[in-house]
Amino acid sequence: MDLSAYDSHNWENANVDSEIPDLCKKEPCVLGVDEAGRGPVLGPMVYGICFCPVSKHDDLKASGVADSKTLTEDQREKIFEIIHKNSDYIGWSLDIISPVYISNCMYKRPKVSLNEVSHNSAISLIKRAIAAGVKVAEVYVDTVGPPEKYQAKLQDIFPTIKITVAKKADALFPCVSGASICAKVARDRALKGWKFPEGIEIDNWGSGYPGDAVTKNFLMNSIDRVFGFPGIVRFSWSTAEKIADEKCISASWNEDEDEEKKEKTPSVLQFFARKQSGDVYEAPPPVKKRHHFFTDRCLSSVQNF
Structure with a gap:
């Protein structure tokens, strides 16, 4: 094998x-x-x-x-x-x-x-x-x-x-x-034969099951406050999530309401409405949709002052 x-x-x-x-x-x-x-x-x-x-x-x-x-x-x-x-x-x-x-x-x-x-x-x-x-x-x-x-x-x-x-x-x-x-x-x-791409040198992590004290100790000691656990850990397990919530730097993700509103499909009535300045209809300018990479991760544009 x-x-x-x-x-x-x-x-x-x-x-x-x-x-x-x-x-x-x-x-x-x-x-x-x-x-x-x-x-x-x-x-x-x-x-x-x-x-x-x-x-x-x-x-x-x-x-x-x-x-x-x-x-x-x-x-x-x-x-x-x-x-x-x-x-x-x-x-x-x-x-x-x-x-x-x-x-x-x-x-x-x-x-x-x-x-x-x-x-x-x-x-x-x-x-x-x-x-x-x-x-x-x-x-x-x-x-x-x-x-x-x-x-x-x-x-x-x-x-x-x-x-x-x-x-x-x-x-x-x-x-x-x-x-x-x-x-x-x-x-x-x-x-x-596990090799840690993160450069960690640990050779005892117990059975790997959440109830194992050695495994819990490994999780507590291998976590980075910014990047979380090494790749051997299943981040999505509740045991890992609880430790990450306790030891990692917290981050909040705000929904970009303005972007969401822009991406909504315009009402049909807008295509039949007349401009106030005249009788000629002008279609609203096209809205460039954000790439799904950003929307899937709730990422929004920021500006430094």
């Missing part, structure tokens, strides 16, 4: 893929989808898929795959090596979603929820496998949100594939367990 592309640009998303087994291009395949790192305030969320021919699904189970949360790190690493060595019939793919991207999505207007980010990642990975030539016949997904709605959504997108979305799918279907292990191993390795 080569994560060098992500390690060197960990503020961007990255895809990592195994070789596609020839058998997966010839026989109908099962494909499992799962994630790692949904809850932590630190680091990326990783979505993974694991696939193999339907005829080999029991062989995948025999490799020892299980819900990654029930395994130790050493056990996950060993099982991943087994998956990797059986590349003649097992394939996998990863979507590493950076904490910067997660925060940007959740702060967008309109907001892109973490559920939507998750759904989009799962869909893109399934499409990625199909585009690579995998004969996907069955897809099993660990649910995000109500399983019935999620399954209907996926079935609409992939009408020719049998879709099953279930709670605790990583404990029910070997291909989902395999995806869970691939995703978790990738996230663990990404955090171990």
Whole structure:
């Protein structure tokens, strides 16, 4: 598993893929989808898929795959090596979603929820496998949100594939367990190899979960009063937001009412009204709209005196 592309640009998303087994291009395949790192305030969320021919699904189970949360790190690493060595019939793919991207999505207007980010990642990975030539016949997904709605959504997108979305799918279907292990191993390795573009030298930030005292201590000590947290932190998590509110310099953003009024569509009556100075109609001068970069960020023009 080569994560060098992500390690060197960990503020961007990255895809990592195994070789596609020839058998997966010839026989109908099962494909499992799962994630790692949904809850932590630190680091990326990783979505993974694991696939193999339907005829080999029991062989995948025999490799020892299980819900990654029930395994130790050493056990996950060993099982991943087994998956990797059986590349003649097992394939996998990863979507590493950076904490910067997660925060940007959740702060967008309109907001892109973490559920939507998750759904989009799962869909893109399934499409990625199909585009690579995998004969996907069955897809099993660990649910995000109500399983019935999620399954209907996926079935609409992939009408020719049998879709099953279930709670605790990583404990029910070997291909989902395999995806869970691939995703978790990738996230663990990404955090171990994390390089701070900000030049920070810290090698212990705990588990990354908001309730971890070591993680909280890292958040308290790594924050800059102007620029906030380093890129490993998901700014949009309430734990991070509370610390930023307490320790950072406050800033207020005032709505530019004048600009908003200018951008409103003029009344139809204005086009039929006569000028007071004569009978000839003159259209009002065109108003140059501000670029969305400024309006999306509530930025307004200022003048120094």
